[in-house]
Amino acid sequence: MEDTSFSMIPKKVLLTGFAPFAGLANNPSWDGVDAITKEEVEMKHNIVLAKEQIQVLYTHVDESVPKLWEEFQPDLTIHVGVSHQTDCLVLETQAKKSGYKVGDVKNKCPPGNQCIANGPEQIETRLNVHELCQEFNTEPPMGDLQIKVSDCAGNYLCEYLYYTSLCQDPSKTLFIHVPMKYTTDQIARALVITIADHSKDWNYPEAKRPRDIHSDEATLAKRNVLVQDPFSAATSPRASCQPKHMRLHELMFDKTGQFNGDSAL
Numbered sequence: 733m734e735d736t737s738f739s740m741i742p743k744k745v746l747l748t749g750f751a752p753f754a755g756l757a758n759n760p761s762w763d764g765v766d767a768i769t770k771e772e773v774e775m776k777h778n779i780v781l782a783k784e785q786i787q788v789l790y791t792h793v794d795e796s797v798p799k800l801w802e803e804f805q806p807d808l809t810i811h812v813g814v815s816h817q818t819d820c821l822v823l824e825t826q827a828k829k830s831g832y833k834v835g836d837v838k839n840k841c842p843p844g845n846q847c848i849a850n851g852p853e854q855i856e857t858r859l860n861v862h863e864l865c866q867e868f869n870t871e872p873p874m875g876d877l878q879i880k881v882s883d884c885a886g887n888y889l890c891e892y893l894y895y896t897s898l899c900q901d902p903s904k905t906l907f908i909h910v911p912m913k914y915t916t917d918q919i920a921r922a923l924v925i926t927i928a929d930h931s932k933d934w935n936y937p938e939a940k941r942p943r944d945i946h947s948d949e950a951t952l953a954k955r956n957v958l959v960q961d962p963f964s965a966a967t968s969p970r971a972s973c974q975p976k977h978m979r980l981h982e983l984m985f986d987k988t989g990q991f992n993g994d995s996a997l
Contacts, residue, residue, distance in 0.1 A: 764919025813890035815909035827895035
């Protein structure tokens, strides 16, 4: 008799979104995470789901993220942040250790403008975001929902959080930017679809697809997968991301200090 016990053990999924800040009364990233019906998703996809709100503070990320990994021991972690500069969902491929020159809600930056997590200058997720992008866009879950892939997570709290988690395990970590224009239900549904894609691999390993992100350029070109820098309208298979600290700060706040919309939170 074939041993199917592997599929009976629920996998652990951690979802996070950011707290409201600086004139943003409701943060779409957290609203989307919070709207997911925990019990329904757990039963349907054979998972244990944890949802956590992240404060817009570098120190909170430093303290809370390693603790979440240690206590929950997730099989998949999906961090969600809001982006003012995109009109669709954005899957981030990587995060950098340095370059965090924009202050958090307490106007504080990390020491030396670097993430304190122990790791290299740049870390890529080992999850195949290009394949996920292709599958999602082939049959969008709701109306005109679309996903793009980005090499630039913004050099702010989103990227700082992503780097911190990637240092824990890049094979289990993903970051998704959501646009301001999407409804809470749309964001929640997109997150559930992402979880469902991974649960198929967990529960039916005989049909498991390759998850190595390092596909060659020819393969990416054949898939017609687009990699986008959220700060630019231009796109390319490997769009570069140069720090845009001043521009990011200008996008976030107007001259009176009111929130304009965050490109990377």
